[in-house]
Amino acid sequence: MRHSHGLVEVIAGPMFSGKTEELIRRLRRAVIARQKVQVFKPRLDQRYSARHVVSHNGDQFHALPVAGARELEAHLEPDTTVVGIDEAQFFDADLLPLVQRLAHRGVRVILAGLDMDFRGEPFGIMPQLLAQADRVDKLTAICMVCGREATRSQRLIDGQPAHYNDPIVVVGAAEMYEPRCRVHHEVPGHPALLTSQEDASHDASSGLS
Numbered sequence: 389m390r391h392s393h394g395l396v397e398v399i400a401g402p403m404f405s406g407k408t409e410e411l412i413r414r415l416r417r418a419v420i421a422r423q424k425v426q427v428f429k430p431r432l433d434q435r436y437s438a439r440h441v442v443s444h445n446g447d448q449f450h451a452l453p454v455a456g457a458r459e460l461e462a463h464l465e466p467d468t469t470v471v472g473i474d475e476a477q478f479f480d481a482d483l484l485p486l487v488q489r490l491a492h493r494g495v496r497v498i499l500a501g502l503d504m505d506f507r508g509e510p511f512g513i514m515p516q517l518l519a520q521a522d523r524v525d526k527l528t529a530i531c532m533v534c535g536r537e538a539t540r541s542q543r544l545i546d547g548q549p550a551h552y553n554d555p556i557v558v559v560g561a562a563e564m565y566e567p568r569c570r571v572h573h574e575v576p577g578h579p580a581l582l583t584s585q586e587d588a589s590h591d592a593s594s595g596l597s
């Protein structure tokens with residue numbers, strides 16, 4: 389008789405916060421308990437290894453790259469009790485009902501993903517996943533500028549902050565991203581977050597003071 393309780397767990401946070409590491413840690417515990425684990429990741433993330441999820445400390449776990457939610461579902465085996473999903477922010481909206489269906493069937497679904505993109509905006513389906521999760525952990529990294537807690541991912545292009553209108557999906561690691569706190573996170577062109585300095589220069593150029 390199956391009497392496992394389905395659960396949706398989301399591990400969120402900026403880049404370099406150890407989301408993949410935490411996902412792997414939970415999956416390892418499940419394997420030790422002899423639970424049947426399947427792990428998936430979006431095919432577009434080809435960093436380090438196509439068939440594994442890999443954390444910055446080099447830890448890895450076998451994972452199947454899939455194009456989207458439909459392909460993920462097609463690969464699910466009936467006796468799987470734990471499903472791990474890395475880089476959840478890159479999945480399409482069909483993942484949302486699938487995750488709910490799995491949890492209702494008694495499957496434990498553990499998802500890791502970026503809550504915010506480089507602009508500080510909610511990333512893809514992460515807001516819905518976070519809202520419908522039974523458990524949420526927001527991890528933090530360390531701001532590369534001040535050493536305080538970092539909640540955001542700064543994208544840098546030739547050392548300069550990327551513009552708000554730049555493409556949202558750019559796969560990469562330390563060569564173009566670094567963790568930053570709210571104060572040091574820079575997004576030129578952000579419509580809602582003109583800095584007081586930008587406000588001041590805008591006022592000056594328009595003759596207001």
Ligand code: TTP
Nearest residue numbers: 403404405406407408505506541557558559560
């Ligand atoms: P993550 O796994 O979130 O980054 P990470 O491995 O550094 O973090 P962790 O240690 O917590 O596991 O991978 C993020 C991917 O998303 C990476 O390939 C860069 C990409 N990305 C975008 O495409 N757009 C963005 O706006 C940001 C911030 C990242």
Ligand code: MG
Nearest residue numbers: 407408442443
């Ligand atoms: Mg990762």
Ligand code: ZN
Nearest residue numbers: 531534569572
């Ligand atoms: Zn900082």
